[in-house]
Amino acid sequence: MKVNLKNIAIVLHEPHFPENIGAAARAAKNMGIRRLVVVNPLDCDLTRILRMATHTAEDVVADMEVYNEIEEALAPYRYVVGTTARTGSHRQGIKTPRRIAQELVPISEDNEIAILFGTESRGLTNQELRYCDALVTIPTADFSSLNLAQAVMVIAYELFTATQEEPQNFVPRLANRHELEGMYDHLTKTLAKINFINPENPEYWMTSVRKAFSRIGLRARDVKIIRGICRQIDWYVSQNRDSEIVQPTHAAFPMDE
Template sequence: MTETVKLKNITIVLNQPRYPENIGAAVRAMRNMGIDRLIVVDPRDYDLEKIRKMATHGCLDTVAAIQRQTDLKAALESFHYVIGTTARLGGQRRTGKPDATAEKIVSISQENQVAVVFGREDRGLSNEELRLCHELVHIPTAEFSSLNLAQAVMIMCYELFNACVPSKPAFTPRMAQRRELDAMLDQLRDILIRISYINPENPDYWMHHLRQFFTRIQARAREVSIIRGLIRQVDWYAEKRYRDGRRDERNRIMGKGAAECD
């Protein structure tokens, strides 16, 4: 007996697609693989007639249910796990292959909402947008590499559709939503700047490894809440020590002045 990806918990996200035909073709690819949830972020051209034509008549219900968003970060806030697709390699990008990622998603998808994000046709996802993702996927090709957006969507959806693991799968609890994790990281960055642990001139550089760590460990919502509580306590204590120091210094100066008067 095996367990497969819970497809109803998978959402495809197209970030700033340029052509409505690609949106329609992506819908058709998704539906062939049993996935029917689509978010389109800030499309350049959202011509519904062209979208419907490429999606075909059998997918019109999915087209009608498309969620439109204006900002990628806001669109991903409610998801527990975010997969970003990228054609570029190197640098600090650690990427996996579609089949291995899909197999990993089997257990995660049972109790968590998963988003698979695709970037613009001409330049993909920016570095800042990739930081919103827990994991990056690269679709390997031969020397000639020019996948159409809908083709890339089909490959990822196909691998998710086929992925399975032998039972009994590992238990995966509800993970922190993307907005919960980002709020914690923003709070952590601010306190690390205040206590002079990281360089305030370039905090993103110093936060990169911490961001990778917290996304890699698949933090639970309760764990994120505990860490945020610890950060608030550190902030309170640092502020208290600062106020106590100012008071002691003021008392010292006043005491010195009184002694000189005597």
């Protein structure tokens, strides 16, 4: 069993140089990945892009999708892998390219997957990483920062060669980012309304919630159930707004396990 490369997309978030877009297109095409997505590029000069892509990847560039916002670009994808060279308390559980490629074998059968790369100067911010279901880093001997196209090539190579010989558990069709972000927005407002999270900094408190649901892997119907629960809580709160309710302490869960 191998990764279904037809369901894999390389997503470049705010690349600065058109040559890097072209080189990334060529690297992806070399490894059998034909879908390239570019978000808010600083310079999208097609001539310079094609110069680095060469005729080999002209078709990838011709079909390249360009978006202004990361939310719109990631909306169709059901699993997002973020690339990072940095670690920290909010970037735990980071995997190697080989490990993540093996894990994507069963997921890629029925789910569209985005491999998200950040801008050349700073990579992906914590705000951008909140859209990701998993994180991957490329181990290096010394200097951890790689050229964008080099990073794309390493990840794409591991995806191209990844196989799983042992039978794996079935991975269902997951909810896409548009459905998930709608759910997270609804859940954030509901949890703030009942004082489960701090309304002054909701995204910080929602980090653990996002991590928990990413580990589970939600289907579209799961999202509908959760939003239905939120609607019922919203209704109950509105009906009992004048009642005396004991307020719980913010953050009823540990943040940095």
